[in-house]
Amino acid sequence: MATLSGNDNAGGKDALPRIDRARCALVLFAVFALAVATFVGVPQIDLWFSALFYDAERGGFWLQQVPAATLLRRVLMDLTIAMLLTSVAGLAGGLLLRHPTVGVPVRVWGFIVVLYVLGPGIIVNLILKARWGRARPSDITEFGGAAEFTPAGVISDQCAANCSFTSGEGSSAAALAVSAVLLLYYFAPRVPRWAARLWLALALLLPMAGAMQRVVTGRHFLSDTVFSAVIVAAVALVLHWLFSLREGRARG
Template sequence: MPRLDLSLTGRWLLAGWIAAVALFCGAPSVDLAISGLFWHAGAGFDVITNPLWEWLRQRLWDLALIVLVVAIVAMVRAFAKGRNVWGLPSRAWGFVVTLYLLGPGLIVNGVLKAYSGRARPAFVTEFGGTKLFTPAGQFADQCTRNCSFVSGEVSAAVALAVALWLASVLWSRIERWQRLYLRAVALFIPAFVIVQRVATGRHFASDAVFAALITLTLAWGLYALFAGQLPRRRNAAGAPGGRC
């Protein structure tokens, strides 16, 4: 796997976290203001009514699951045979599988969505519901399962985008236009999912932003691990440490 500039990407991630926390935690009403752009009294979240949006959302979710299954199969084959599978090394497949399982799987759906207790926009009193609005990052009791904070679909979309971007880097036999196409698709997928989830009242903007940041930060750390870029332990003499 090619080396990643961990310092540069880490600074960008840190800047994203600082901006998101300052915006959504410092001014919680921003969430309500953004969701309010897509809500009308008596009609609800009716800005996006074209069924094509929902159809595309479902197909992207299916694609994310398909990529996970393919990655698991490819990872097992790559480790068993000791060679690349479908143009990617075992480390790359292992990275993708681990990102999916830890990001959208464990952290987002297994912990945050299960225990945050944050009601979705369509269910809060400001938008005709009966639940209280909960600021981003705070745990509450306004939801018992599959809660709003954070967005599982955005997390899965970002994981899918990372996988596609990695493929565009590692697939050496594709043409330049194909590489650019893969990267354009990788950028489009999470952008579309974010807009769709917020505009339909299923998530607040902060749910989407923090889901993306969590998944990207996890991808950053996992890439350093799978690419062998973690700092090496040094012994007392200053030389890289090894096994006894």
């Protein structure tokens, strides 16, 4: 799907990594269709999965009281903030100096900043979470709350603000994964192979664990995190096309 070898960056020093966007779009559409069929077609799956981590005798979603779960969330939030601030600094430095910052093209830093702003920022938090009205698992009657369960994809009035659909931290985790893998493309030739492999593993596993932390602690349904990841992936794919389009015009 994607080429992650620095030798393939034929577009020049300001180019994004080459990927087969048509194939990526096809895979992403298939994942989206599967998610819709699963969570909209069989909404009880969300309840079933959340129930695996709920125990009324232990206080409900008891994993939220486990220090390791809290630590994981804090680490992911810190990494997300660090990635965004680093990207803003890299973008600003590159624009001022007209030179890649730490070997990463200005266009790439800009891609990451826009990805965070559009994905987790505008689409997920400002539009969906603020207007969809889906109550969180810990707030519905099935898990000791007072609100009604709403299937994924159905607009509701069970939550007034900062609601469950979709997951803000899940979308940030997905953006972190995309950004970390993208930066690895540029850093891999300069670090040992074992370090690049460790980077890639952490880039994929930590965000997944962070998104799952929101589910097991009753703050989000599984579908919230899945759709957040799909949204961020779609935004990243569109941005790759737009940034590559501008890249081609600049070369022309």
